[in-house]
Amino acid sequence: MKPKLQDKRWSKDFEKPLYEEWKRKKLYAFNRKSRKPVFSIDTPPPYVNTPVHIGQATTYILMDFFARFKRMTGNEVLFPLGLDRNGLPIEMAAEKRFKVKLTSLPRRKAIALCKRILEESSMASTETFLRSGISFNSWVLGKLTGDVYYTDSPEYRALTQGTFIDMWKAGLIYEDERVCNFCPGCRTTIADAEVEYRNLPSTFNDIVFRCKETGEKIIIGTTRPELVCTCGMVIFNPNDKRYKHLEGKTAITPVFEKEVPIRSHPAAEMEKGTGIMMMCSFGDLTDIRFFREMKLEPVIAIDKSGKMNRNAGILRGLGIEKARQKMIEELKRKKLLVGQKRVSHRTPVCERSKDPIEFISMKEFYVRQIDQKPKMKEMAKKLKFFSPRSRQILIDWINTVSIDWPISRRRYYATEIPLWYCKKCGEPVLPPKGRYYQPWQEKAPIKKCPKCGGGEFRGEERVFDTWFDSSISPLYILMYDKDDDFFRKHSPCTLRPQGKEIIRTWLYYTLLKCYLLTKKSIFRDVWINYHIVDERGHKMSKSVGNVIDPADVIDRFGAEPLRLWAAIEGNLTRTDFRCSFERIEGAGKTLTKLWNVARFISMFQAPEHKPKLMETDTWILHEANKLVEFAGKCYENYDFHNPAVRIKHFLWETFASHYIELVKSRAYNQNNKFSRDEQDAAIYTLNKVLDIIMKLMAPVIPFITYIIYRKLHGKDIHFTEFPVPEKTKKPGFDTDTLLQLNSRIWKKKRGKGLSLKSPIKTITIPQKFRGIEKDFKETHNIQEIKYS
RNA sequence: GGGCCGGUGGUCUAGUUGGUUAGGAUGCAACCCUCACACGGUUGAGAUCGCAGGUUCAAAUCCUGCCCGGCCCACCA
Numbered sequence: 001m002k003p004k005l006q007d008k009r010w011s012k013d014f015e016k017p018l019y020e021e022w023k024r025k026k027l028y029a030f031n032r033k034s035r036k037p038v039f040s041i042d043t044p045p046p047y048v049n050t051p052v053h054i055g056q057a058t059t060y061i062l063m064d065f066f067a068r069f070k071r072m073t074g075n076e077v078l079f080p081l082g083l084d085r086n087g088l089p090i091e092m093a094a095e096k097r098f099k100v101k102l103t104s105l106p107r108r109k110a111i112a113l114c115k116r117i118l119e120e121s122s123m124a125s126t127e128t129f130l131r132s133g134i135s136f137n138s139w140v141l142g143k144l145t146g147d148v149y150y151t152d153s154p155e156y157r158a159l160t161q162g163t164f165i166d167m168w169k170a171g172l173i174y175e176d177e178r179v180c181n182f183c184p185g186c187r188t189t190i191a192d193a194e195v196e197y198r199n200l201p202s203t204f205n206d207i208v209f210r211c212k213e214t215g216e217k218i219i220i221g222t223t224r225p226e227l228v229c230t231c232g233m234v235i236f237n238p239n240d241k242r243y244k245h246l247e248g249k250t251a252i253t254p255v256f257e258k259e260v261p262i263r264s265h266p267a268a269e270m271e272k273g274t275g276i277m278m279m280c281s282f283g284d285l286t287d288i289r290f291f292r293e294m295k296l297e298p299v300i301a302i303d304k305s306g307k308m309n310r311n312a313g314i315l316r317g318l319g320i321e322k323a324r325q326k327m328i329e330e331l332k333r334k335k336l337l338v339g340q341k342r343v344s345h346r347t348p349v350c351e352r353s354k355d356p357i358e359f360i361s362m363k364e365f366y367v368r369q370i371d372q373k374p375k376m377k378e379m380a381k382k383l384k385f386f387s388p389r390s391r392q393i394l395i396d397w398i399n400t401v402s403i404d405w406p407i408s409r410r411r412y413y414a415t416e417i418p419l420w421y422c423k424k425c426g427e428p429v430l431p432p433k434g435r436y437y438q439p440w441q442e443k444a445p446i447k448k449c450p451k452c453g454g455g456e457f458r459g460e461e462r463v464f465d466t467w468f469d470s471s472i473s474p475l476y477i478l479m480y481d482k483d484d485d486f487f488r489k490h491s492p493c494t495l496r497p498q499g500k501e502i503i504r505t506w507l508y509y510t511l512l513k514c515y516l517l518t519k520k521s522i523f524r525d526v527w528i529n530y531h532i533v534d535e536r537g538h539k540m541s542k543s544v545g546n547v548i549d550p551a552d553v554i555d556r557f558g559a560e561p562l563r564l565w566a567a568i569e570g571n572l573t574r575t576d577f578r579c580s581f582e583r584i585e586g587a588g589k590t591l592t593k594l595w596n597v598a599r600f601i602s603m604f605q606a607p608e609h610k611p612k613l614m615e616t617d618t619w620i621l622h623e624a625n626k627l628v629e630f631a632g633k634c635y636e637n638y639d640f641h642n643p644a645v646r647i648k649h650f651l652w653e654t655f656a657s658h659y660i661e662l663v664k665s666r667a668y669n670q671n672n673k674f675s676r677d678e679q680d681a682a683i684y685t686l687n688k689v690l691d692i693i694m695k696l697m698a699p700v701i702p703f704i705t706y707i708i709y710r711k712l713h714g715k716d717i718h719f720t721e722f723p724v725p726e727k728t729k730k731p732g733f734d735t736d737t738l739l740q741l742n743s744r745i746w747k748k749k750r751g752k753g754l755s756l757k758s759p760i761k762t763i764t765i766p767q768k769f770r771g772i773e774k775d776f777k778e779t780h781n782i783q784e785i786k787y788s
Numbered sequence: 789g790g791g792c793c794g795g796u797g798g799u800c801u802a803g804u805u806g807g808u809u810a811g812g813a814u815g816c817a818a819c820c821c822u823c824a825c826a827c828g829g830u831u832g833a834g835a836u837c838g839c840a841g842g843u844u845c846a847a848a849u850c851c852u853g854c855c856c857g858g859c860c861c862a863c864c865a
Contacts, residue, residue, distance in 0.1 A: 273865050396791070577800080578799095582814070586813075645813090649812075664824095746830080756822060
């Protein structure tokens, strides 16, 4: 008897022809004409120019489980691949690669360099997804539903601009001059969501102020001496007896000799520094609040280029660092610096460039988000979160939102703000929706200003925050503003899968913006993943050098062990998990097991009709059916972990070790001890259970299940129906007792050094096993069975 | 400082509506090439379930405090 599966084991080399075939035949393309319900997945577009990392690959693999499962349960799955090509990361890469500051180049030149970076960025990440067996709708850039899309394509940018135009008209956007987070490195305003904190070394300087009334010295500690020129007040804690007598008096700042009031205020802590502090505009966010609270007039000393301006007197024209040095020298010269101490200072930095941010007053566009906080919270509560506890991260963030969303940026490689201004009266002019505009190099869409009749216009030069682009991904994939019928029918998007670290950005902004535009929640489900960390539990990062490239893992072990590992290792919606090659490799053993079980079964010719089953057969079918029920329920809730663990266990410990052993002789039937029907019943059941296992596992391990199923049935398993629970007869015995009974007999024979085939004269077993007597007798070579 | 999460054999992990000899995987040791599979099988060693209290007939599981790790937020002259 020759098995239909000839190879002795599964090999990772079997994968390549398969994914190439799937890609070539466009098997998973989205069919717009399908009558099936649409299950849409708004996948996170990774940056094209950064290699995929193992955590990212793992999350796409998990999304692929969902997509494949949904396809097998009668859904038309919208699962497009998007690639993010906008914004600072691209510009940073260009600056690094060409060793230039883009801000010092003409705009066209800067954009050209970014384009070159994008051209050079290989399709390495896409290749990794392909090799991982991800069933994206398409692998080619296109305009059809489900095609690969770029966030910098004219279509995508046109939609971004279209949403701006709509929001502008709805009065949701306004321009205002106020203090913003400003990154001197990127030379642009950034949102609170783009700020992160770093511990940076800094120097704490004790400098001398003087009291005008008493002439006494006041020693004040500061890390920002260059801001003395903006000092608006000197404060100490109301309970601080040391300074009580200064209340209401006047301090004279060093070097600048400006008079400022001295007050008590709880913001000053007695234990910190000298207990008395200068309040400047603006060293950090508390300063901003303080100036507002005290109704002080801020002094702006840093300009848009990150340099000190004329308010800084002798420091004028210097960058922050240089200005600080110069100020310290000046203080030293005047003997007004009485102490210095190195400290580590938690500093707000730009999440992209890592430059310390400054607070500078600038005119920017804002999206009204403060008004929406109650609505956002309500939406957050209604969304289905997987796991539910991730909801809190979003709610916490909504609670901390304290200013409107600044959306304009002073950069180049991003979507342009579609506006022109009348040169005569300044009236802003909005173009009609429908195409992509570049106002800085394009003529205004109208000839005459509607307000003053002027004929000359200036194009807006600023661009959008990249989150203003990214926050429309579900609108884009659902053909918003392109095919209203499709959008209406298939919105909300079924699933947003994403990392926990971008809840405050991607998820929040998407919900906000889509709500502002459609007045509805754009998602039904939100699936939040934690992280894959390195073997020691540390976050992977380029600078630490512990990043694992999934391509290497696939080279070594293939995609299937990686995929199975991703399912078995843990529940990524609840906890981080560690990446270990050893364990990924270990997952491969289950593939071998499955392969060999299938290889064994493939030796027999499956019967054409369902034969009458014996009790051993109904028992295993009953067990398999429990698995079907469990898996189906869990998969619906995006839980592949628990079923995968259970299916794997069932495969090894129940099906292979016990059922197969029990019916082996019946399937071979070499001595014709069984009837043809009985033999067929075994073969039928072996095939049936194998099919169930394979279909349950097909979303997880698509390659091996595809090959086996095709060899056995000549069909593509991924286009078969996912098993549904069937009515099965409950066997007269329970599984554990049977397993124990078999094991005890095998153990006893081994203990006596006997072969497992050695005969047993008589044995007494419980009555309930009467139904499987024939198989049981053959398996253990028993001459006589007695029942108790 | 506030919040959230986690701390279970060497390693990773399940179990946390209180009652199991605390399950599995991996690793380790020993034996076995039994005709689907040595990427297999069998057996075995290995856990005071972070620490200290408390509630209870009974605690990995509930309560309190503490320690350690991670993440988020706020703040630091």
